[in-house]
Structure formats: C-alpha cells, structure tokens
Amino acid sequence: MRQEKLNEINSYIEELKTKRQELLDTNSRFLKTKRYRSYLNDGRTVVREKLIKGNGPGNASIVLPVTSDNQVILTVQPRIFTKSTIGIALPAGYVEKGETYIDGARRELEEETGYQSNNLIEVCGFYQDEGCSEAFNKGFLALDCKKISNQKLDKDEYIRYFKCSIDELYELLDMNLILDGGSQLTIERAKKYIKKG
Amino acid sequence: MRQEKLNEINSYIEELKTKRQELLDTNSRFLKTKRYRSYLNDGRTVVREKLIKGNGPGNASIVLPVTSDNQVILTVQPRIFTKSTIGIALPAGYVEKGETYIDGARRELEEETGYQSNNLIEVCGFYQDEGCSEAFNKGFLALDCKKISNQKLDKDEYIRYFKCSIDELYELLDMNLILDGGSQLTIERAKKYIKKG
Numbered sequence: 353m354r355q356e357k358l359n360e361i362n363s364y365i366e367e368l369k370t371k372r373q374e375l376l377d378t379n380s381r382f383l384k385t386k387r388y389r390s391y392l393n394d395g396r397t398v399v400r401e402k403l404i405k406g407n408g409p410g411n412a413s414i415v416l417p418v419t420s421d422n423q424v425i426l427t428v429q430p431r432i433f434t435k436s437t438i439g440i441a442l443p444a445g446y447v448e449k450g451e452t453y454i455d456g457a458r459r460e461l462e463e464e465t466g467y468q469s470n471n472l473i474e475v476c477g478f479y480q481d482e483g484c485s486e487a488f489n490k491g492f493l494a495l496d497c498k499k500i501s502n503q504k505l506d507k508d509e510y511i512r513y514f515k516c517s518i519d520e521l522y523e524l525l526d527m528n529l530i531l532d533g534g535s536q537l538t539i540e541r542a543k544k545y546i547k548k549g
Numbered sequence: 550m551r552q553e554k555l556n557e558i559n560s561y562i563e564e565l566k567t568k569r570q571e572l573l574d575t576n577s578r579f580l581k582t583k584r585y586r587s588y589l590n591d592g593r594t595v596v597r598e599k600l601i602k603g604n605g606p607g608n609a610s611i612v613l614p615v616t617s618d619n620q621v622i623l624t625v626q627p628r629i630f631t632k633s634t635i636g637i638a639l640p641a642g643y644v645e646k647g648e649t650y651i652d653g654a655r656r657e658l659e660e661e662t663g664y665q666s667n668n669l670i671e672v673c674g675f676y677q678d679e680g681c682s683e684a685f686n687k688g689f690l691a692l693d694c695k696k697i698s699n700q701k702l703d704k705d706e707y708i709r710y711f712k713c714s715i716d717e718l719y720e721l722l723d724m725n726l727i728l729d730g731g732s733q734l735t736i737e738r739a740k741k742y743i744k745k746g
Contacts, residue, residue, distance in 0.1 A: 478730035
C-alpha cells in the first residue's frame with residue numbers, strides 16, 4: 353500500500369469521524385417497523401417483524417467501479433453506528449421507485465463519485481437481512497469507468513472517494529478496513545472478472 | 550444434484566411456505582428504532598437512524614457446518630418477507646449477551662441442527678447494514694461436525710435442516726436457492742479451507 357494513499361484515506365477518516373453523538377428521538381422517520389402473522393402451509397403460524405425503509409423495500413445496488421487504467425474507486429462516509437464511526441465501502445444506494453437495479457447502480461456511482469460506466473456486469477444478488485426485511489440487493493462490477501461530472505450529493509450526505517489499485521483494494525480488505533458485508537460479497541464475486549495489478 | 554435431495558428440500562419448502570399473511574400491528578416489539586445526531590470532526594453534523602433488535606446490537610454468528618464424511622448442513626425456515634416466503638441458509642443466529650461469537654456459533658449450530666463441532670475457523674466479519682445498524686456478524690466454518698442431540702428450537706421457530714455434498718451446496722447457490730447475504734459470504738470465504746467433492 354502506497355504511503356500517500358494511506359495518508360489520503362486517513363485524511364478522509366479524520367474529517368468524517370464522529371466527535372460526539374446525541375440521541376434525538378426514540379422514534380424514527382425513515383425507518384419503520386410492522387408486525388405480521390403468516391399462516392404456513394402445514395397449518396402453523398409465525399409472527400415476524402419487518403423493517404421498512406422510507407416506505408419502500410430498501411432494495412439497493414452496490415457497484416465496484418474499475419477505471420480504464422485499472423484503478424478501483426471506493427467511498428468514505430460517516431457510519432455513525434460502527435466502531436470506527438466511518439465506513440470505507442463500494443459506492444451503493446437504494447434503488448428508487450421505477451428504477452431497475454442497474455439504473456440505480458449507474459445513478460449512485462455518478463452521484464457519489466462523478467464516474468460513469470456503460471459496461472456493468474451483475475455479480476451477486478442477496479437478501480441483506482432475510483429474517484426481518486424484504487430488501488434484496490444486487491452487486492455490479494462497472495468496467496471502463498470515466499469521470500464525467502462532479503459528485504451530486506444530497507444534503508446531509510458527506511461522501512469522499514478515492515482511487516487505488518486492485519491490489520490495494522485487497523490490502524484494504526485484509527486490513528479489515530472494508531467491513532460492509534455487501535461490499536465484501538460484491539468484491540469476492542467480481543474477482544473472477546478483473547485482472548490483478 | 551440428486552433428485553431425492555431436491556425432493557427432500559422441496560418437501561420442507563412446501564411445509565414451511567406462507568399461505569396467507571396478515572398485518573397485526575404498525576408497531577413492533579422486537580425491532581426498535583432511534584434517531585441520533587453526530588457531530589463530525591470537521592464541524593458538520595449528520596442525523597441518522599438506528600435499528601435495534603431486542604434491545605441489543607443484533608450481532609450474529611453464521612456457521613457453515615461440515616461433517617466428517619464431507620457433507621454440509623443447511624437449514625430451511627419461514628422467511629415470510631422474501632419472494633419465496635422461505636429461506637435456505639446456513640445455521641445462524643444472534644449472539645447473546647455475555648457470549649462470544651464462537652460460543653454463539655456453536656450454540657446456534659446445536660440448537661438448529663443438533664450437531665456439534667469443536668473445530669471452528671473464523672472466515673469473515675462484516676457489518677450487515679452499516680448505514681443504520683451496529684450489527685456486526687461473523688461467519689465460521691465448523692469442521693468435523695457430529696450429531697449429538699435433537700434440535701432445540703424456541704417456540705415460534707420452525708427450522709428444518711438437510712445434509713448435502715459440497716458440490717450440491719455450490720449447485721444450490723447457482724440455482725439461486727441460497728439468497729441470504731451472510732450465508733453467501735461465509736460460503737465464499739470458507740471455500741479455500743474445504744475440499745471439493
């Protein structure tokens with residue numbers, strides 16, 4: 353891992369980590385929950401609770417972006433409930449109503465990094481928490497990414513991004529710096545499509 | 550994939566799938582949510598919502614059990630919010646207060662299948678949904694599993710299990726029958742430790 357790359361990553365971590373946290377409310381606006389009873393085929397019943405995100409299923413697309421000079425792009429953002437209070441992860445986000453997963457992947461990549469790809473390969477699909485959510489996520493490898501614009505972030509979204517080599521991506525995984533499950537699975541499944549180095 | 554194995558799996562799916570579902574309540578008892586504000590190092594603030602499961606962080610252990618005759622063990626249970634309404638997945642469950650991840654992995658394996666292993670290898674660690682939860686999961690490969698008891702299920706837990714070969718496990722993945730993200734990642738990371746066939 354190049355020292356200047358580690359310095360760059362550390363500068364984003366320093367900038368975005370949580371200094372102090374306060375509880376605002378024991379109710380939430382974006383996260384909602386509901387209780388359901390299911391009648392099973394064999395006559396038994398189960399009661400289960402469901403997490404709802406912003407009135408939708410919470411489906412998300414995750415993107416491993418690779419540029420034409422074989423660099424990958426990763427994001428750093430506040431993840432205030434994790435131990436480090438920041439997360440290094442692949443670009444990702446919720447699929448919007450009327451969008452396909454691949455549309456969502458392209459849009460999130462462009463919003464979070466300003467990069468665009470017209471060469472996306474679906475590499476995985478999984479339920480994020482199948483016991484209490486219908487959220488189904490898909491991971492994509494985005495090849496030949498090109499910088500076409502600046503980031504387009506929502507208010508209250510603070511995302512930094514950086515480029516590194518494929519080998520450095522694997523080093524960051526080995527250093528336990530990429531701890532998001534969806535990012536880990538997408539990278540694992542994309543491996544067979546990307547050249548090393 | 551052996552036809553009799555597919556028949557066995559299908560019989561569990563038939564038994565456990567949802568015939569009819571009803572909304573009981575727009576409030577929940579197990580899932581709770583809270584809103585927090587974080588003061589970042591650079592002076593900005595973000596508001597984020599957190600999912601809490603049963604008053605704990607919701608940390609879980611996931612186990613890929615392999616018997617001494619090289620069979621793996623998978624569970625089938627109602628997953629009422631998924632498309633198929635059932636889930637085929639690795640044995641898994643929440644880590645209890647005072648337990649380590651490896652304790653939780655052993656206990657869940659025994660409760661859900663009646664099998665025991667004293668040879669567990671940690672193969673992955675990941676946040677399940679780092680944007681809105683502190684839940685951190687660990688995946689284990691459990692070797693030399695031996696049947697030592699019957700299942701010990703909670704009331705309201707209906708879990709079937711079956712054994713199949715490693716090759717059949719990979720076939721089930723290819724058939725999109727194992728859609729739980731944590732199971733997929735644990736299997737992916739355990740691959741280098743298990744022999745095929």
